[in-house]
Amino acid sequence: MSAPPRTATEAVEAIRAGQLSARELWLACQAAATDDELNAFTWVADADDGPNEEAAALPFAGIPLAVKDLFCTEGIPSQAGSRILRDYRPPYTATVVRQLLDAGASLLAKTNQDEFAMGSSNENSAYGAVLNPHDRGRVPGGSSGGSAAAVAAGIVPWALGTDTGGSIRQPAALCGIVGLKPTYGACSRYGMIAFASSLDQAGPLTRSVADAALLFSKMVGRDPCDSTSLAFPEAIELPRSERLDGLRFGVPDELTGEGVETGVRAAFEASVALVEQLGASVERCQLPHAPHALAAYYLIAPAECSSNLARFDGVRYGLRVDSQDGSLEEMYSRTRAEGFGAEVKRRVMLGTYALSSGYYDAYYGRAQRVRTKIAEDFRAAFERFDFILTPTSPTAAFELGARTSDPLAMYLSDFCTVPMSLAGIPAISIPNGASGGLPVGLQVVGPAFSEPRLLDAAHALELAHADRVKTIALPSPLRFEGNENGAAGARE
Amino acid sequence: MNLQPTIGLEIHVQLDTRTKMFCACELSFGEPPNTRTCPVCLGLPGALPVLNAQSIHFGLMIGHALGCELAPQSIFHRKNYFYPDLPKGFQISQYDAPLCRGGSLGDVRIDRVHLEEDAAKLNHVGVSGRIHGAGSSIVDFNRGGTPLVEVVTEPDLHDAEEARVWLALLAATMRQLGVSDVRMAEGSLRCDANVSLAPAGSGELGVKTELKNMNSFSFVKRGIEAEIARQRALLESGAEVVQQTLHFDPRSGNLTSLRSKEEAHDYRYFPEPDLVPIAIDEEMVQRAREAVGELPATRIARYEHLGLSAEHAHQFAFRPALGSFFEAVLSAADGASPRELATWTAHVAAALGERDPDASALEPAALAALVALVGAGRVAAGPARTVVLARLLSQGGDPARIVEQEGVGALDDDAGLADAVAAAIAEHPDAAERLRAGNAKAIGPIVGHVMRATKGRADGGEVTRLVHERLGL
Ligand SMILES: [Zn+2]
Secondary structure, eight states, X not given: OXXXXXXXXXXXXXXXXXXSOHHHHHHHXXXXXXXXXXXXXXXXXXXXXXXXXXXXXXTTTTOXXXXXXXXXXXXXXXXXXXXXXXTOOOSSOOHHHHHHHHTXXXXXXXXXXXXXXXXXXXXXXXXXXXXXXXXXXXXXXXXXXXXXXHHHTTSSSEXXXXXXXXXXXXXXXXXXXXXXXOOTTSBOOTTBOOSOTTTXXXXXXXXXXXXXXXXXXXXXXXXXXXXXXXXXXXXXXXXOOOOOTTXXXXXXXXXXXXXXXXXXXXXXXXXXXXXXXXXXXXXXXXXXXXXXXXXXXXXXXXXXXXXXXXXXXXXXXXXXXXXXXXXXXXXXXXXXXXXXXXXXXXXXXXXXXXXXXXXXXXXXXXXXXXXXXXXXXXXXXXXXXXXXXXXXXXXXXXXXXSSTTOHHHHHGGGTTTHHHHHHTOOEEEEEEEEETTEEEEEEEEOSTTOHHHHHHHHHHHHHHHHHHSOOOOOOOOOOBTTBTTHHXXXXX | OOEEXXXXXXXXXXXXXXXXXXXSOBOOSSOXXXXXXXXXXXXXXXXXXXXXXXXXXXXXXHHHHTTOEEOSEEXXXXXXXXXXXXXTSEEEEOOSSOSEEOOEETTEEEEEEEEEEOOOEEEEESSSSSSTTOSEEEEETTSTTXXXXXXXXXXXXXXXXXXXXXXXXXXXXXXXXXXXXXXXXXTSEEEEEEEEEEETTSOOOOOOEEEEEEOSHHHHHHHHHHHHHXXXXXXXXXXXXXXEEEEEOTTTOOEEEEEEGGGOOOOOOEEOTTSOOEEOOHHHHHHHHHHHOOOHHHHHHHHHHTTOOHHHHHHHHHSHHHHHHHHHHHHHOSSOOHHHHHHHHHHHHHHHTTSOGGGXXXXXXXXXXXXXXXXXXXXXXXXXXXXXXXXXXXXXXXXXXXXXXXXXXXXXXXXXXXXXXXXXXXXXXXXXXXXXXXXXXXXHXXXXXXXXXXXXXXXXXXXXXXXXXXXXX
């Protein structure tokens, strides 16, 4: 093997062609994960636990996969970034993880994340902040920050994340990789430790659009264990488009104006021009209710989380802090006081309040009506357009600690990604050059179950970007025997 | 002051589905603790509920049986509160869109019928048997997630005995439907009662209290009686009733307060996002309607119309196995009166106790044949019950042949019976003398003698006639 494969697709091809063994790749990734300095992982497999010979014959050829901590993995710590689940080892494996392992992926590591997926910087983890591989003084984004950092740094070919209001797309943008949030219901949520049930979706974080399609192709499907999952209406093929001829793109005023930093806006405008050069039409459009999305989201998501997190009570698993007076109530409150971090407590309290009798209609009820309006806005837009384009995040990666004392500023990180989550529609973030030397993302949004077209369009843009927009690449940390120093030089 | 009680009931009945409401665990009947559990019913992180379709079917059957209006779709809500028997920190229940609304059973109107999951079972280690003051508590999740139907009545009941009888009718209805076998001792039916008192004819309702979790018909009656007495004493002494939730201890007969209105939970209901609403289509409604069959209230009316006593009509209607057996005897019988057949069916029930007739060797046709033999005077009622029926129950067979084999056939007015009468008169000259003198009761020892001599085979009326004939009376 002369150079480490750049993508998962290349790695699978190299193993098939006999240029690389699954075992070799596993050992290189395992060593890199063990040496990780970004704090991207909460658990790494032993070197001996790698793929066997049979795995090489499977679709994913035994290549390593990193999985966000909140996916349940049998017998392996699944802590959701929380102290309350320290060393919790579930008795079962989440459906999507099971499907990927069955397709021949090898579980290399669990990745760090914001506690219970609540955060946009990965600073809310009980296991420490994750560093952005492009600038270790900055955040990788969140909540799937560990997955994004690990993939961007080249430690693993690809990783699994979850997106509730932007938790795949925003860290993908801030780390300069591809992140897909699928249609709500496309992938099973069974075994994903829930944050907000009506919004949570699993999705891939990868170094290419083709990799995202490949991983996604084995994630989809109706799961009898998840009533909200649906059979995907068609097979997911690898994207091949190089052009966007005849496609119509809408650019919503509400998500591309105020609040978007200059460098991000410049990169966005450059890609709008690129879209037109590839044969598509671009028009401005309106999503009139989108500006209310954050407010609705910060009622719905906390309301659901306040109920979803009630099970962490110290009775059956995870942390228990005994009461001093022997009362059950005190055991509950001490356990939860010590087990949950500040952001989780804030949202549990917000949600509890929003659902309280007398406030339900004014808060939760009204937020659901706004959500319906936002979905209607998108439906109307998709009558005129095939896709909608926005920046993924209004800013590039910010410095560690910059927003920790200002929750509202932190919440604004998801300004461009939350509306799609509320509408349950798919959106992909792809690298879109840089702002101030830091990666920037472009978000492409489609109607429900349009992932095959969405991936095709993203693929065409990715190809064009490779030619015209400088994508930031990092040297690979992978080392193969007999090639101790060659790896770094293999990258552009 | 003439105070009239008003009572409304909330009844929880466990449904006899094969598996739990939201997971694939089979229902538990006394298995070792925590052996019927899975990630879903243990509320493990990441687990999701999937609705058991049979629970909806049973709910719709109950809706039909009680004449309710059925909801167009099933929608579940989360009822949030913390308790160790509630592993998720919320119970999946129905809130503002119950599966069934309205309807009635007997004279009592139904407010709503909805589905929900049962909590786990807490076993408190320590003296009190309650969570407060227990040394420790052990949770058994076998019961957690069992489907429950909750039936809420309008406040249409006015005394404790009436409430008990109505509850028994509801339980019989559930059993007849086959949706629950209602083993109260095992907690598969639990009843809460709302009780208030107000001056009769005032048209107003007083402050109500709620009696929680009574698990037998008699506890329900005793609990309500105790609460009526407590409220009556308060009101008659000029005090006020405080709205609160009470626990009735059947051992001591005491009522203790669980919580007052001020401490009431805010359950923060919201639609369960992990379940999708399921449309109740015409096919589901039709399937449930066809599964309902005849209900106890209808059956009681039909039996009484056939001429059965009220006691037998209730007995057979409330015990479906007995009712079906009676129906089979009725259809096998040729000419016997339903009332007579009911009496013999009741003899069967008395002989079998808790066991159902199906579990004995007795065929319905054989009982019909035996009743016919008795009616035709071929065997006297006494030996028919004590000898023939007893053998039919244990071994089965043909009643006529058993009569023959056991030698219990009726003796008619042939020489045998006449000789026995003559012998009896000879043995009891004093009695014969008193009988001649007009003392009708004096015949007793003479008839008794004949019966003993004929092993009960003689017909009592025929013996009396022959005694009178012989004495020239
Ligand atoms: Zn279960």
